[in-house]
Amino acid sequence: MPGKEQFNIVTKTNEDVDCLHLKGYLDAHTAPELEDAISGIINTGRKKILINFSNLDYISSAGLGVFMAFIEELRDKGGDLKMSDMKPKVFSVFDLLGFPMLFEIFKEEKSAIEKFKEMA
Amino acid sequence: MINGTQILNNKVCATSDYTELYRIREFVMDRAEKFGFSTEDASKVGLAVDEACTNIIRHSFKFDKSKKFCVQVDTNSNFFIINISDNGIPFNPMSVPEVDMNDYRKQLKRGGLGIHIIRNVMDEIEYIPSSGGDSMNLLTLKKSLI
Numbered sequence: 001m002p003g004k005e006q007f008n009i010v011t012k013t014n015e016d017v018d019c020l021h022l023k024g025y026l027d028a029h030t031a032p033e034l035e036d037a038i039s040g041i042i043n044t045g046r047k048k049i050l051i052n053f054s055n056l057d058y059i060s061s062a063g064l065g066v067f068m069a070f071i072e073e074l075r076d077k078g079g080d081l082k083m084s085d086m087k088p089k090v091f092s093v094f095d096l097l098g099f100p101m102l103f104e105i106f107k108e109e110k111s112a113i114e115k116f117k118e119m120a
Numbered sequence: 121m122i123n124g125t126q127i128l129n130n131k132v133c134a135t136s137d138y139t140e141l142y143r144i145r146e147f148v149m150d151r152a153e154k155f156g157f158s159t160e161d162a163s164k165v166g167l168a169v170d171e172a173c174t175n176i177i178r179h180s181f182k183f184d185k186s187k188k189f190c191v192q193v194d195t196n197s198n199f200f201i202i203n204i205s206d207n208g209i210p211f212n213p214m215s216v217p218e219v220d221m222n223d224y225r226k227q228l229k230r231g232g233l234g235i236h237i238i239r240n241v242m243d244e245i246e247y248i249p250s251s252g253g254d255s256m257n258l259l260t261l262k263k264s265l266i
Contacts, residue, residue: 027138027141029138029142060141060167061231061236065230065231097233097236098221
């Protein structure tokens with residue numbers, strides 16, 4: 001069952017935070033779908049995005065590149081992109097590249113939402 | 121043959137299309153686990169092969185879906201060996217300068233991480249470009265169990 005059915009995004013809104021729940025496999029084939037989703041949120045003027053990884057089983061550099069593409073713009077606008085609920089095998093890819101120094105990664109979505117609420 | 125991907129016991133040949141990455145990874149991770157790697161290490165080997173194949177599709181074949189490349193797995197007593205062959209434009213990943221991750225994170229750049237991942241995951245990397253004619257570019261990735 002190859003292809004984009006291997007990846008999907010469910011978006012939920014919690015006040016001014018958009019929570020993207022990723023499922024499946026995020027690679028060079030499926031990364032454009034995530035890019036479109038984040039771009040769509042930013043284009044509406046919203047700037048607080050939480051990525052929930054609880055159902056994501058795989059990420060390659062193409063997926064990581066999507067987050068790199070938007071982080072500066074979001075922070076410049078006073079927002080952020082935070083992450084939560086990573087499986088160890090997904091976290092290990094972030095860790096391999098030292099990305100935990102760049103992104104705030106929380107164990108649970110609730111903690112990330114609370115952190116967002118501390119922001120102006 | 122399923123969706124352009126032909127899987128033999130130790131070899132998978134695929135069309136130059138990102139849709140094939142999933143099957144290639146599954147094939148490599150399955151063989152890596154059977155060789156003795158933990159699920160997490162097998163996943164990292166699959167990731168390294170994914171990055172290498174992504175580069176071939178992008179740089180060697182320029183997304184030309186009429187092209188094919190093959191991933192073959194071999195083992196000896198110490199090493200899990202992956203040979204990736206293509207007849208596209210030679211692209212030696214080892215010719216790409218190493219990424220300074222401190223600078224990379226500061227500059228918030230995008231891209232160029234795939235080769236960094238391959239270098240970090242695999243123990244040995246060798247690239248032999250095509251010598252012309254029917255010869256293929258050959259990228260060999262090796263990882264030891266120990």
